[in-house]
Amino acid sequence: MAVADSHDTHDDHHDLYDHGEFIAHHFDSAEQQFDSGKLGIWLFLVTEVLFFSGLFVAYTLYRTNHPEVFEQAHVFLNKYLGGLNTIVLLFSSLTMALGVRAAQLGRNKNCSVYILITMVCATMFLGVKAVEYSHKWDMGILVRSAFNLTYTHPTPTTEIGKALHISDYLVYLCIVPALLLAGFLAASVISKLINKAMLAKFMVAMAITVSGYFLGVVVGVIFMSATDAETGSSHASVIAEQPLMLMASTQDEHDEGDHDEGDHDKAAADPNHEGDHADHEEHFGSHPADGGEASFDAHHPDPSTLSRDVGIFFSIYYCMTGLHAIHIIGGIIALAWLYWRSLLGHWRTDYFGPVDYVGLYWHLVDLIWIYLFPLLYLID
């Protein structure tokens, strides 16, 4: 966004047009500047849609050709947790829209509050996502090349993980937010000490934003343990059935392409051992950890179709949700900039473009999630 110097040097224009503080000199009017920016952001959103469409193509292609994989894989996603995240994101869209309205009316203080709530929702979304990701990584549900489904939850080795009974991966995913939180708190104290009141306020707001992430982690952990029984995304009883279901439906598929991947033989069931279902169930029931896995391994030198296919579903899942999460992070940075400008009181009835444009971007991120949620979580 081009910002003109506050002292307009084009005196000849002054008679004809009312150039506000932020109306760039190459625009005739505030309206022309606003419309140009708006067209620009819409064109950017077009490129964003096309950017994501590549992943939607991958999804469509794979789901059309291998519908059974999606049937098998979606049970590992907790649809209630996904639903919770959808609502968090929708709420952030509401506060964003309210923030745009506040900016349009020149109410800078209201705008800053709405933007802060939007940022907190955004980080909360990421916190819930971190719980989901770490839960899957614990079970060995990774992208296709690293997919190694064991259903086990390794006992935490980090001190924090042990103390709180949470996954090591979740602890690792909290390191950067924890550093950011400490950094923003320190920055706010320093700003206070050097009498930069507005900067201190901004840093406190950033600290609140980052705490939203930890709120999301806490909510996610509680929500996941509460809904696990229903969705069966981690309970051993339901999981024990999964390999059987997967085997049954992949019996006649021999479209395994890669035989050079060492991780297959560990991962899952042999399509050729139909008669051993009872055995497998027993193994899984009594030895949820390595014992069951080892007996599977012994039975199955042939890499399983299942592990490859389910792994590709999760490759698609991680790419789509990961790219979406990167957009959320980008959105938070843009929102932080808006927050700062709200504190400075920049918005007026004829100058609110940046809030409107970032708002459009934020709604697009929401829009993409609106489609990702049923496509990934609600397969039945």
Place this chain on the structure above:
Amino acid sequence: MSEHHDDLPAFCHPVSTKLLFGVFFGLIGLTVLTVATSALGTGLGMPPAFAFPLAMVIATMKAFLVCAFFMHMYWDKSFNVLAFLSSLLFVTLFIGMTMMDTGEYQPTIEAFDINNLANVEVSE
């Protein structure tokens, strides 16, 4: 719909808070509906084949609400709306053309699989 303030410039259309909250609760309702139909749908006698189209219809209704009101498309210049919606045309082309071509290498893949499978069985 959008409030009328005489003192606002022509390009400034603040949307009433009432409408924004209405849209929000509509979106929440649709989210609950889509989760509920997914969780209970087949139990209530809904044919499984309906699940996916229904989820997509609900998602599109949500997308419509977000676009029209949160993104101000309802009040926006029609050229902007056209520009954005044209991207959907290209997405459709992208997916459609790719789908038409998915069978192209299927015989090669099948031949490869048969060879590989044969090798595995021999090696055992």
